[in-house]
Amino acid sequence: MAMIEVRWHGRGGQGAKTASQFLGEAALNTGKYIQAFPEYGPERAGAPMRSYTRISDKTITVHSSVTNPDIVVVIDPTLVGSIDVTEGLGDKGVILVNTDKIPQEMRKELNFTKGKVATVDATKISLETLGMPMPNMPMLGALLKVNNLVSIEELSERVRAKFSKKIGEEKTNANIEGIKRAYKEVNIG
């Protein structure tokens, strides 16, 4: 596998950093080389922020931020239109958006003519599984359908390792259920 670069868009407090790290850590466990890092600006809840994941078969030495991502994940749909979320996406680029809209509709809104557009209502899934609007984990599940970077099992294992102690067994299971549901419910167009 050549290096895959993922750019995450979210707002401070929505867990874009956590999602980027979980993906990286799950890939690391499968023997890949990884980097996961947020772009630190003014650190405040609600402010638009970016985070990145790099996954590769070879050692990663580049240390600049990602300018031409293979995949963009938009955790907060209100960012669409306010910042250029498709910036740097190439012909084969994929953008995954947390929204109740279908891919064709989102494609128009994004004014994105290339690659693929995928949508999933991750906020609804997190409300129904976790009882909280935390779409970052479902977005991870949807992402794995878009690109099989790691398996659902490998990701779930990582989520369990990171979450079990911190938030308890019940909420951890709810998060994993959200991941699995989003994997099934994502629409790719």
Next chain:
Amino acid sequence: MTKKNLVPFTGDQAVAYAMKQIDPDVVAAYPITPQTEIVINFSSYVANGQVSTEMIPVESEHSAMSACVGASAAGTRAMTATSANGLALMWEVVYIAASTRLPIVMPVVNRALSGPINIHCDHSDTMGARDSGWLQIYAENAQEAYENTILAVRIAEHKDILLPVMTCQDGFITSHAVEGIELFDDKKVKEFIGEYKPQDPLLDIDNPVTYGPLDLQDYYFEHKLQQSGAMKNALKAMPEVFREFEKQFGRKIDFVESYKLEDAEIALVALSSTAGTAKVVVDELREKGVKAGLLRPRIFRPFPRENIIKALGKVKAVAVLDRSESFSAEGGPLYTEIKAALYDSDIKPLAINYIYGLGGRDIFPADINKVFEDLQNIVKERKVKTPLNYLGSRE
């Protein structure tokens, strides 16, 4: 593909873990972005009883370094960690630590010095301290930040050196990015650093000594010469420690890293994480048949002059990248020192300076590619038109 036994750590976590394995007698530290996670993580190790360290949560960095000086003079293994303004605040005591010949190890997470206030990476903090008498080691990535912290203990405490060491990593870029790290076995680390045997400790009351006395025209000069001698000794003593490190952990360390320099005609010199980004560009240029190479000083203090001259032995033109502005109007600190080293050598490649990345301004492969293009033109024209340049700035 086999699993590689790497753990996901940020640079800060890696350094805190190294400190846990070192288990210093005393740590006195004050949190400051982007070093904070070192103190947070190490404090947890203390709170969980995973280390036997006496942790002193001081009220300022001036006190942090003062407590380390006291603890080290008393005969303990002492550590702290800081960044930017924190380093600036401990300034006078930083000099005292070095001149008192106290082997304190201090991870520094490089951050721009105020003002204007900025929390992101550049090297203005530690470059300002380059004449403080501390050794300085710069890490390309989190793995090296971890290794350098362990290595520094042995170097600082070496009987021919006895000087404090700063181990530097790039703020946020390295300190807050998760990478896969190979951690060493606790026992092997303990074995490598050994039990601390302080020289002339203050608390050895059967053999009373004086620390920090007034030292005027009669002997101050000689004491400074001893300090200078210790820095020169470090150049001689460190290779043996590098060899032992490699024997113990299987990882090679040298004063400098030469990357594809053997037959290089044009070369770039850079410290820390930027060197990693530059490797990608060197690889791409090599594929196109351009003889490009990279030199990364891992040790900056003492200045590894001979290694640098040898590594750049065949290049026609060299670009030195500085992540700090010295305001000398003559170029950044790395550039002026590299150029001075080359003056005495048989080779006199054309040299050009680029100051970049101040206050965390990102540096991309495209920027570095432009530097190599400039170098190719310099070789063609056999002339450096503008020696001092700013890379990635609006002007």
